Amino acid sequence: MALAALLSLTALAPTAHAHGDEDHSHEAPKAAIPVNKPAANAADAAPAGAASLEASARLADGSLFVPKHVQRLLAVRTVPVTEGALSAAVELNGRVVTEPGSGGRIQATQAGTVVPAGKGFPALGQKVRKGEVVAWLRPTASSLERGDRVGQQAELGAQTALAERRIARLEQLEGSVPAKEIEAARVELQALKKRQAALAAALDAPQPLASPVDGVISAVDIVAGEVVDAKALLFEVVDPTRLAVEAPAYDLELPSKVLSAEGLAGGRLLKLQVAGAGRLLRDQALPMRFRVLDAAAPLAVGQPVKVTLRTRGTAQGVALPASAVTRNAAGETVVWVHEDPERFEPRRVRPQPLGADTVAVREGLKAGERVVTSGAALLAQVR
Template identity: 50%
Template structure:
């Protein structure tokens, strides 16, 4: 399970420094955040000498700005007796100098660590006061409604005609829509990307990024067999796959079968059933315990 690259992201630092709480405190695991929200502040690391040099340069800029403002005020008082181009030039110089001063002043301030997307904080790797290095991953944000599955296919021939897939999980089933194939082998397999489709009720089962799933993909290839619910296939005492068939009143017979997964709910029996049998689909495991 992976995050949708268009609906998830990481918050990393550009430089080393000390972590400080944001306007609403330090973002915590599971917190709902919106794009652009400040999750924390980063106070850049600087020695006393570097800090003193920067503050000295800012003080010089402030003094020069004051001189320019006074010059501008004098020119405005003499408006009409001095060329208009001198007044316009002074205005341009003062505006450019203010931008320069703000740029220098901004470099002395804290760096805002903001959420790249709207979603939920899935990882919080810092605490208030912690010193971090440049490019450290501070937070990870994902949208729990927009997830994806990256599967590994070790037989490329099976990918021909791939349409959709499903992934059984505890408490439900994920419906997956095929997105594309990776053309670079990964762990000697071809990566396949699926998008998790949102159920009609709008709520996905409890899943997490990094969770391992078994993906059952559907292709256009056809195979002869009998489709039955997966719960109908159980194991006997010899650990063989069997199904229970209702032959007559209060008489059930187990038949050995060969079955392959069809989707998250069903399997296809390729050997052992002819079709038309009354197969037990609920409580088959209980029948297997009867001696």
């Protein structure tokens, strides 16, 4: 039993492999190979000239280091600036309105019940023509008013019957009575019949509600069978091809200085034409009206519009797209100048409006410098 135990322990012991009587004392010990050991500095481990493979970073002086491949991802575009004489401009906050005569409202002329003119009421956006009936208004009357009208009808019916009998008697006495008396009786009978017909038609006859102008239905404030009061607004019609922009001007001399006008609504540039200015202050401002020259522009009444007016007088400056101007972390207005292939420097500027989508920088830039016009907002987010 002891011998069996000894043999089992010998079998479990690790086997040593020898190479005969070879002497390994003259060999140098091999260096250990580290596994997954991070480099002390990624920049030191990168090969020379591989800076463009690093990430974007904000440098100590406030400039940015942006590799070329990151610039392509951010769609960074630059343009060289040129200095020249630029006109002054003024920005106004306006809104889209309808031109006089290009829009209309359909209102109830008296209290009544509104019923559709066809299968149903016109839908929003439906085109209508001037004079087209869009609904009917059935007048409503109280029991007392209806009783009075029925009584008037009965009274007129009795007067008509008496007039007919009188004419019949006069015609039997024709030749012995003056002809003018017979003619007067006939005229009186015709007047009584017309009054009777008019009263009967006014009792229950519906009134047509027609469109006052050509355009599209822009507001529907009615349901079938609804009882409305007099002057209630039922439908509103707008001609989308004849719209205008109204903006308040706080400078009373501004209308006489305007050379041209542009608008920006929903990211779309609008060509505007000055249509005039009133002489009645509204909220301490002078209302100015501009005609929209692009009839196909997708606009809606009440939509806000940023109006830029170019006025007389020029000054030196640099014209830039509005997308080139952004703000830094401190809230200052800056533009990014492309100093080196992978370096951008911020410049504090004070832009002035030049057009609907352009600004004028009077100082802070030099002619020939390349300014970022696309991707400036993304560069400002680099930390």
